[in-house]
Amino acid sequence: MDAIGPIEPAASNDHRFILVAIDYFTKWVEVTSHKSVTKITHQNSTAYRLQMNGAIEAANKNIKRILRKMTYNHKGWHEQLPCALLGYRTMARTSTGATPYLLVYGTEAVIPVEVEIPSLRIIQEAELDNVKWVRARYEQLALIDEKRIVVVYHSQLYQQRMARAFNK
Template sequence: MVAVDYFTKWIEAEPMATITAERVKRFIWKKIICRFGLPAKIVSDNDTQFASSATAKFCQDLHIRQSFTSVEHPQANGQAEAANRIILRGLRRRLEEVKGRWAEELPQVLWSYHTTPHSTTGETPFRLTYGSEAVIPVEIGEPSPKTTLFEPTANEDELRANLDLLQETREIAHIKEYAVKMRMARKYDRRVAYRDFQEGDLVLRKTTLGAEKNKLTPKWEGPFRIAEKTDRGAYRLEHLEGQRIPRTWNVSSLRSYKTQNGQPKKPIRGSKIEATRPKTDDPRDRSGVRRLKLQDPKRTAQETDPGSED
């Protein structure tokens, strides 16, 4: 299990055979709260161990806000995904020597990361967390300013000065991080078309269940209605009958539900949904969309009533 602080980039990790709600609570208490204090907010994915009532009550009792990422969109929790890649990359380099004992090497991998300057802040996670740089083992055999210029009598004053400058150091790191994010955002916006939906719009949702196992599974399903847009840019969906769908969905997993002439379809009041399988001999069904036919109950009643011809 991995947790990362969004600003300092400090990573906490613990090897677990299986992650349960009880282990999640114990991890948060032991690795985060008892060492760094209560966090204001915890962002996690939608797995049951994080979204369980036990975890929710634990966070609620400690006044910790819970926020969940969109389904099938790990980029929404990019910091944790990046932390996972860093840990895996560090462990791979050591696996040949330790022969599979990766759990024993995890603390060394984290220590190496914590004492290395981060590309976005320009500072080490250790300094942004504790206010001064750590003396690493390599500095014992190889002289460095931290060891050669060390004065025991002036050490207390140096530490106090470091703590006084810590807030300024963090502000500079925040400015650097913001500048990096803005450059990345501009680069992303240049190559990605912006999409936005409003409440009431009809959309198709990317198929997630069975799509990887069966290549013939339709890539999109729906339509669904946009019920709400969250503050994180994700969307809550509902069936056309009004029943809400659990979890949120990122815009990358949605697309507008349009007619054959390319115009967005508008919802039909009181419409019913009838699922139909795509026909391979119909060119309109080659898009890989699981088509759902909308039926207006009033129009259907008129077509089936013999007296409607009069």
Template sequence: MDNLRRRLHELGGKWADELQLVLWSDRTTPKTATGQTPFSLVFGVEAVIPSEVLVPTHRYECMTWELNSAEMIRNLNTIDEMRASAKIRMAAYKQSVSRSYNKNV
């Protein structure tokens, strides 16, 4: 939230134009607690960010419709496992933060 607030404050009155890009970058950035992006936890796949389309990366260049369809089916089959793994990682992260906080109290 601090990054979002800082970025939008820098823009002044033009914050509405930039809001979608800031939110998109937040949704496609892996979070420390889960190790996954919020987008991938909801949809089961990694998002292709606009810069990958403008300056094609290896991941974007090598993808065909057939490969994409097969990958989507595979991701739908493993999404529950990915979410369970993220839940376990969140619990471990929460314990780590709690230990660190309690050590300093």
């Protein structure tokens, strides 16, 4: 967990801070905005999990960058947090080769544009009756462990490449 802020100017609801939490494996991020962070005590991470500092700092940087691009009125950034999270959760991470949404739910997210302009996936699912849709969804969820194993393997290869580059 980490806090972003104080953010100037404050949002229209007087919030100046964003509290960010990230799951190390899936890279799933949760955020909330707050007026102050006075009840949060700062604790440094142990040497056992130093890589978590990098993961949360990267998430902070990406969320700030997404918000900066989405916000025209600097005071309206808190209203854009849900959309920024959707963008963050549906972008593939280099370290895992998958989206956080896929790793949590076992399928890719239906993004708003797919509702307006149906993709092949949406058209195929719309033609299924309820029983077939439930069966297909159950099969997708059964494959989630296999997808996660592939991601673990991809992550290990990524860490090895990063270590080789660092050691050069």
